[in-house]
Amino acid sequence: MTDKLTENYENSLQTSCKDALTGLPNYGFFVLSLEKNIKKAVEEGKNLSLALLSIDAFSEINRKYGIIKADSILSVTGKIIAGNIRPGDLAGRLHSDNFAISFFDTDTDKAFEIIDGIKNRIKHDLGDEVTLSAGVSEAPSQTAIAEVLIANAKEALLQAKLTGFNETNFFSRIPQGQLNDNPTILVADDDPKNLKIMKTLLDSMGYRVMACDSGAGAVSIIRETPPDLVILDVMMPGMDGFEICKRLKSREGTRQIPIILLTALNDRESKIRGIESGADDFISKPADKSELLARIKSLINVKNLNRRLASFENILFSIANTVEAKDRYTRGHIRRVADLAVSIGKSLGMARHELESLWIGGILHDIGKIATPLEILNKPGALDDEEREIMKKHPHTGYLICHPLKKNLKDALDIIRHHHELLDGTGYPDMLKGDEISPAVRIMVAVDIFDALTTERPYRKALSREEAFGILDSMVNKNKIDAKVVDALKKSGIKGGM
Template sequence: MNEQVRKEHGSMAADSLTDDLTGLLNHDVFQLILELESMKSRRYGTPFTLALLNLDSFPLYNRQNGTSKGDSILRETARIIKETIRQCDIACDIAARYSGNIFAVILTRSDAESSHTAVERIRLGFETFTRGELTLSAGLVTCPRDAADGNSLIEKAMEVLSRAKTDGENRVYFSRSEVQPVAGRKPMILLVDDDRRNVRFMEALLDASDYDYDVIKAYDGNEALSIIGGTEVDLVLLDIMMPGLNGYEVCRRLKENEGTRMIPVIMLTALSDSDDKINGIKAGADDFIVKPPDRSELIARMNSLLNANSLNKKLTSIENVLISMTNAVEAKDIYTQGHSARVSNMALSLGRKLNLPEEEIYALRIGGILHDIGKIGIPGEILNRPGALTPDEFEIIKTHPEAGYRICQPLQKPLGPALDVIRHHHEKLDGSGYPDGLKGKDISVISRIMCITDIFDALTSSRPYRGAMSREKAFEILNKEADEGKLDKRIVGYLREIIDSVHP
């Protein structure tokens, strides 16, 4: 493992990397790797799981049995972890002694649902080793879904871990959501295998699960591709060795086609054959399951891919259309290029800082991108006028929130509270804003956030009638408006903190 760490994260002396007692990575090195892995995950969108494992009632055990016995338990825990995690070409997990009797594992290329089985094996191995005298609990979170940087991942995993402990210890918990129905129907699973007995076996497994799926079957690669061409399939369970088109080829064709690229593919491989996996990864497979699969592992992995994909579908279909419309607005208004993306990012950071629920965070992200979409109806000469606007022209500019709301209203369901942001990002707390002249608590927190980030970005970018303003000057104006009762003072303060932490 240290080899891998050195390869990926630079060379440090081995003894400064590891913990003396267990030989696992030490806390500081782990923290650094966690940060680097979360940066990679954010950049490439590849998920990983952070697992925190804690020995239950260990301080008591130490007091009763002495520290040397306690130390040998810690060494054995490290051994069990090392023997359980993956150390192959496909995936190299990273384990550390995080602090005292807390161990940390990064399970690469997998989310918490799929990592559950591996950590459960550690829990079971430990319980067997101590003959039930000692147990351990674990909390699992997925990056970037549950949190996107090292500290927040640790914080979230600690929360999940403490839930596992208060629920009675000796259990592995992960933060997850139930499988989402796909557009209000059952997920459609395509089973592809030339061996009819295997197909029947897999079908029976899915039938016996607690979840409801629709299943269609194909007995060779060509049949699979023609079914996918004519039916909306949400996930493919794909055998590798088939006459004619084999599984790799089917997978490669699905992943090369724009229309089917997003359908998750799980390949069914022979026991721990790493060539199968390498070829499968090359073909673009999303996951692998060893035949015959363990039902709970299969269901957990399927659900995690189905969930990720239903979110992707939601994002791709709406975002693609609307983002291209936003680009059209920005192309007209030469002074606001990149404005929407910057506003969206700042608003998202503020939402996280205020601990808003996920639905509102999503609204800030999408609402930020779309907030000025109504400007699509405003003539370019007005948007790019290098001087003060006439009162009439300003009246025209003021129509954009309502126009944006009208454009996006047909997408009310998927956009949710983002619509509120589009309509109300120019409302002021004292009622002096537009289009509805809302006051105080009638203006939602997300619209307040959008208003403040919008003004900040406008002030600090160059405009037809002036150059970009300094950060100090921009905050002077925001604070003045907050003092006058127009803007939310607390949010202005938080924005300052965020901006200062990014550009000290």
């Protein structure tokens, strides 16, 4: 009795994992097994190839011959696939006319060979009218995540379909035959006709095109192979264009990628939603070639400019680190100052963009010391008047170095120039007074002095927190630095120094 129950239970479990029409594992079971196989491949250092196969123009077959004949074609196809794979391979029916095979310990050449065998058998059994297209991807060389592997194979399948029926294509990070420097554009549209029109149009303009028929697929492709620009259809099942837009614009790694949304003509509501989701531009369907070309060009130019500016910013950061390395007494100073300035800014209720300026300003504030001679920076004693005058040039020099990036640096540039200004007008280089000194600069001035006092200098030991605050208090009394900032520093409980 118990044995019978167990058998029934196991049978019901098996049934729930199988597709009723073909007897192959269904989507859920296939993905579960694929995850296990990828893990095994990673552990054993082996290769796994995944093939997605789809019957070409299946909806046309369905329409022409009716559902019973179409179902019979699906059933025969499932059997042929199951009969042509090897022990250790796994086949499944994902949905409708989409099948999948995971080939364990198999390179793509071998996978292509087996797929060719399946295609030949289908031609033999079902005639010329039924053809299969296939897309192949590889783990773990491309990815060790099942969903991404499937998305890669889907992308390869789509490329195969776009090339023509009965094709097999391999997913490559750089689309095959397009190893050039032309910008890459990802187009996502669930309508194969629109996708083909768009691909042909963009191909003719010399762009490298990655095409994708779903929102989720687009997101995983973009994460794996970030394109230079994304064109999204607004209406797609599952994840629509707005949702993808929001996701891409909220992530650091994909924020800079320009997005064009494809909307219906005069669809004002979609445009408003698109702007809210962070879209960079809109194109009405059907796309006009010259309009599309103009918009793509201008968005890619802006993206490249931003990238150049971002890399210039990185160069500035490495110069700042080099300067610090020159000065053996101020090691760690810029990072401590930047972090402390941000925490004081936060406690004083500053906005996010002001905190960003404080951090960048903190890192770059002493960058002008690149021009200060080493013997002055590292002099083991107090500076004489002439040396002090040379040292006092560093805020102005720093300003000149960073000025070309003024659009990006914004208030941070003000911090770099004025971090030695004092409220009574006795600071340098511009001898600003009172309100002429911004709240962000006031924070930087006090934090910079506090860090200098609590770290060892060539001519004195590091002061204790109490000694340092004694000096800061006297500077507040002489109206040199901001009382509110010193108060916030005291409340922060910072000890100071290295």
